[in-house]
Amino acid sequence: MRMTKLVSKTQRTDPPEAETASHRLLLRAGLIYQVAAGVYAYLPLAWRSLRKIENIIRQEMDAAAGQELMLPALQPAELWEQTGRRAVMGEVLFSLEDRRGRPMVLAPTHEEVITNIVRANVQSYRDLPLILYQIQTKFRDEPRPRAGLVRVREFDMKDAYSFNADEISLDESYQAMAQAYRNIYRRCGLSVLMAEADSGAIGGKDSHEFILPTPSGEDTVITCPACGYTANAEKAVGIYPAAADQANTPAEVEQPLAEISTPGVKTIAELAEFLNIPPYRTLKAVFYAADGEPIFVTLRGDLEVNEVKLKNALGCHDLRLATDAEIQEAGLVAGSASPIGITAIKQVADPSITQGCNFAVGANRPDFHFQNANYPRDFQVDLLTDIALAQPGHGCPQCNEPLEATRGVEVGHIFKLGTFYSETLGALYLDQEGRQQPLVMGCYGIGIGRLLAAVIEQNHDEKGITFPTSIAPYQAHLIGLNLADATVAAAADNLYQELSQQGVETLYDDRPDQAAGVKLNDADLLGLPLRLVVSPRNLRNNVVEVKGRSETDARLVAIEDVAARVRQALSD
RNA sequence: CGGGGUGUAGCGCAGUGGCUAGCGCGCUUCGUUCGGGACGAAGAGGUCGGAGGUUCGAAUCCUCUCACCCCGACCA
Numbered sequence: 001m002r003m004t005k006l007v008s009k010t011q012r013t014d015p016p017e018a019e020t021a022s023h024r025l026l027l028r029a030g031l032i033y034q035v036a037a038g039v040y041a042y043l044p045l046a047w048r049s050l051r052k053i054e055n056i057i058r059q060e061m062d063a064a065a066g067q068e069l070m071l072p073a074l075q076p077a078e079l080w081e082q083t084g085r086r087a088v089m090g091e092v093l094f095s096l097e098d099r100r101g102r103p104m105v106l107a108p109t110h111e112e113v114i115t116n117i118v119r120a121n122v123q124s125y126r127d128l129p130l131i132l133y134q135i136q137t138k139f140r141d142e143p144r145p146r147a148g149l150v151r152v153r154e155f156d157m158k159d160a161y162s163f164n165a166d167e168i169s170l171d172e173s174y175q176a177m178a179q180a181y182r183n184i185y186r187r188c189g190l191s192v193l194m195a196e197a198d199s200g201a202i203g204g205k206d207s208h209e210f211i212l213p214t215p216s217g218e219d220t221v222i223t224c225p226a227c228g229y230t231a232n233a234e235k236a237v238g239i240y241p242a243a244a245d246q247a248n249t250p251a252e253v254e255q256p257l258a259e260i261s262t263p264g265v266k267t268i269a270e271l272a273e274f275l276n277i278p279p280y281r282t283l284k285a286v287f288y289a290a291d292g293e294p295i296f297v298t299l300r301g302d303l304e305v306n307e308v309k310l311k312n313a314l315g316c317h318d319l320r321l322a323t324d325a326e327i328q329e330a331g332l333v334a335g336s337a338s339p340i341g342i343t344a345i346k347q348v349a350d351p352s353i354t355q356g357c358n359f360a361v362g363a364n365r366p367d368f369h370f371q372n373a374n375y376p377r378d379f380q381v382d383l384l385t386d387i388a389l390a391q392p393g394h395g396c397p398q399c400n401e402p403l404e405a406t407r408g409v410e411v412g413h414i415f416k417l418g419t420f421y422s423e424t425l426g427a428l429y430l431d432q433e434g435r436q437q438p439l440v441m442g443c444y445g446i447g448i449g450r451l452l453a454a455v456i457e458q459n460h461d462e463k464g465i466t467f468p469t470s471i472a473p474y475q476a477h478l479i480g481l482n483l484a485d486a487t488v489a490a491a492a493d494n495l496y497q498e499l500s501q502q503g504v505e506t507l508y509d510d511r512p513d514q515a516a517g518v519k520l521n522d523a524d525l526l527g528l529p530l531r532l533v534v535s536p537r538n539l540r541n542n543v544v545e546v547k548g549r550s551e552t553d554a555r556l557v558a559i560e561d562v563a564a565r566v567r568q569a570l571s572d
Numbered sequence: 573c574g575g576g577g578u579g580u581a582g583c584g585c586a587g588u589g590g591c592u593a594g595c596g597c598g599c600u601u602c603g604u605u606c607g608g609g610a611c612g613a614a615g616a617g618g619u620c621g622g623a624g625g626u627u628c629g630a631a632u633c634c635u636c637u638c639a640c641c642c643c644g645a646c647c648a
Binding site for chain 2: 009011012013014015016017018019037062092108109138140142143146150151152157159209210218219289307319320321356409410411412413445446447448449450451454479481482483484485513514515516517519520521522524532533535536537538545571
């Protein structure tokens with residue numbers, strides 16, 4: 001490709017709106033063009049790279065016995081009502097009407113359609129297991145698109161679905177997909193973490209996310225350097241430090257409940273300081289609204305609520321902190337709230353309230369707290385279950401060594417779905433004994449554009465992108481310096497022809513009037529793996545300069561050997 | 573949806589009621605340059621996000637509205 005014919009141009013300055021490296025470089029190198037919030041055009045360079053990513057994914061999916069097909073993005077809303085997901089998805093679902101006024105949606109994912117297809121085509125265990133996949137455009141009206149291609153509203157996704165006779169078979173498909181995913185990331189030049197993940201309201205047992213560690217990421221991953229435990233913070237379990245200075249047999253050491261005056265004390269930090277006790281000797285109260293119903297949550301004062309765990313425990317769609325008005329209406333006192341004496345509100349508590357005794361807690365009237373609160377002596381709860389957020393420093397659930405936290409971008413997610421869709425939509429098969437059984441399903445997603453963003457996030461330096469060869473838009477960046485010199489122009493043109501004929505994907509900077517600095521900087525910005533420089537200086541010695549993007553020094557190669565050397569370098 | 577911010581040339585920005593709206597980069601033409609973002613000369617390019625209002629006069633003041641960015645709740 002000649003750069004004089006390339007539609008996209010590089011920009012000299014960083015786009016001010018781009019906070020993350022991939023967003024900044026994608027815009028600046030002319031790979032993407034923004035059309036609307038969270039909607040981007042892929043310009044030719046990006047599109048070449050994305051197609052290479054897709055092909056790697058296809059190869060790995062096919063190797064794992066996947067069959068590629070293509071499903072429609074435009075679907076009747078009715079299909080989504082059968083599974084109840086029209087309501088679950090809510091405003092994320094792009095909705096429209098056709099000319100007859102029928103409600104339609106633009107699909108954000110494809111479980112409904114694929115399950116119906118399988119229902120119509122699979123009746124026997126002999127057809128199983130089955131893995132189907134597609135690479136197709138998804139539509140999600142995200143509340144907040146961000147960071148260029150990381151979080152958008154229209155994006156291409158590889159989504160795969162497995163159909164198995166039983167859980168054991170599902171495990172095999174799941175493991176095969178997990179391995180395919182590892183292969184895909186490795187081949188794209190990415191190093192990712194595989195983290196235990198929350199499977200959501202409809203999920204089955206297992207779910208894993210593939211996370212690219214980066215400070216600009218949206219997710220927090222909890223890791224254990226000692227044993228390798230890795231989990232999304234939404235899912236992670238931490239062993240919080242037991243209250244070492246407290247006896248483990250509360251019944252014998254419980255002190256009488258006592259109300260004390262605590263003027264101006266509202267937060268846990270203030271309470272702990274006022275009483276000169278550590279935060280873990282207090283109890284924290286938080287109020288939520290779950291699908292509109294008020295929820296009173298209690299956990300130990302040194303811990304935070306994990307809202308995903310809470311949401312799962314309650315089985316609700318919508319969970320948010322209660323408003324001040326709702327708190328007042330419930331007769332609660334913010335800053336001094338107490339689970340003691342609350343009967344009209346649903347109460348949820350974390351088991352941490354049993355780790356210790358004689359806690360300080362609000363008295364549900366302003367400027368007063370209780371001392372020596374003990375569960376279950378002083379209050380009862382409707383639900384006692386893990387709702388605490390694992391934090392760095394907590395003990396690993398596998399080995400009790402201190403956990404660490406890392407930020408990251410989710411570049412893939414695999415789920416064991418179980419039988420929710422097959423039962424709801426009637427996708428059944430006959431087993432060997434002739435009994436009807438629901439198909440056991442899994443689903444597996446990778447966002448293609450986000451993967452490109454992740455690759456750039458992990459492969460760049462201060463000058464620009466450093467594309468891995470496997471997904472670089474072109475393999476070689478040929479620069480002709482001082483093309484006003486007819487000899488140089490001829491040599492560069494010839495080399496371009498030769499490389500092209502030998503199958504080396506070459507971007508040829510044939511711009512006649514650009515200064516050397518502009519061309520060299522653009523080459524660094526675009527980040528193709530190999531840079532070839534033809535110049536008067538080199539040509540006097542009949543050589544061409546060859547340099548890898550990440551190398552500091554160039555090699556001089558005789559011009560007649562360049563094509564062979566380039567092919568060799570690319571195959572390494 | 574809550575909080576913060578921005579809309580003026582392709583890009584980045586200046587312009588607090590007064591003449592024909594300006595600067596840098598980029599772009600066009602000519603000339604000179606030619607290995608890390610060259611120089612000179614001459615040019616092209618604008619519904620000042622939109623609508624309404626105030627005014628002799630609005631990019632500038634008022635009202636409404638739209639879009640986009642950043643921080644939080646969501647996801648591949």
